Amino acid sequence: MRPTPDDPDAWYAYLAEGNRTQARKRVAADALIRNRAGHVLLVKPTYKPGWDLPGGMAEANEAPEAALARELREELGLDAALRKLLVVDWVPPHGPWDDQIAFIFDVETLDDAQAAEVRPHDDELSEAAFLPIDKALVLLRSRMRNRLAAAIRAGKTGHPVYLHDGHSILPTQPGLG
Numbered sequence: 001m002r003p004t005p006d007d008p009d010a011w012y013a014y015l016a017e018g019n020r021t022q023a024r025k026r027v028a029a030d031a032l033i034r035n036r037a038g039h040v041l042l043v044k045p046t047y048k049p050g051w052d053l054p055g056g057m058a059e060a061n062e063a064p065e066a067a068l069a070r071e072l073r074e075e076l077g078l079d080a081a082l083r084k085l086l087v088v089d090w091v092p093p094h095g096p097w098d099d100q101i102a103f104i105f106d107v108e109t110l111d112d113a114q115a116a117e118v119r120p121h122d123d124e125l126s127e128a129a130f131l132p133i134d135k136a137l138v139l140l141r142s143r144m145r146n147r148l149a150a151a152i153r154a155g156k157t158g159h160p161v162y163l164h165d166g167h168s169i170l171p172t173q174p175g176l177g
Helices: 008-021 064-076 112-117 133-139 142-157
Strands: 026-032 040-045 055-057 082-091 100-107 125-131 161-164
Touching: 026 064, 026 142, 040 133, 055 064, 064 082, 064 100, 064 125, 082 142, 100 142, 125 133, 133 142, 142 161
Parallel strands: 026 100, 082 161
Antiparallel strands: 026 055, 040 125, 082 100
């Protein structure tokens, strides 16, 4: 017989068991950061090949936007305001990794002085650069390239998008096509 809230000790034990056995998702939160010229900020991690958007993985029980703010401070010394959600992307298991939920948030445009100060602040990044969108897209891995392109479209339409491994599965989403 399943316990009820009338027996708090049994009820909480039942809920704790469910929490223990349910799937846990990894969460990534990245930022679309631009300078006044409209160039996009990319970073070059030291722990994997290629370029990426600034951001990173959430810690246990950390909200995506809090993870992004923390990562921007730790890796770039940047305290930038998040403006809106642009993309949610479900990424299936790949390689040694379980699935994850990846977010991209729009971050305030940096003025010239702020953009000039952006540089790696820890050993997780070797470079940070503002690049024209077309060049940034070429430098990114396929999944991230698709995610960035969707984020740019979402910023133009004002509607966040949901992706499945970097691809739209909802053909009626504004800004996709």
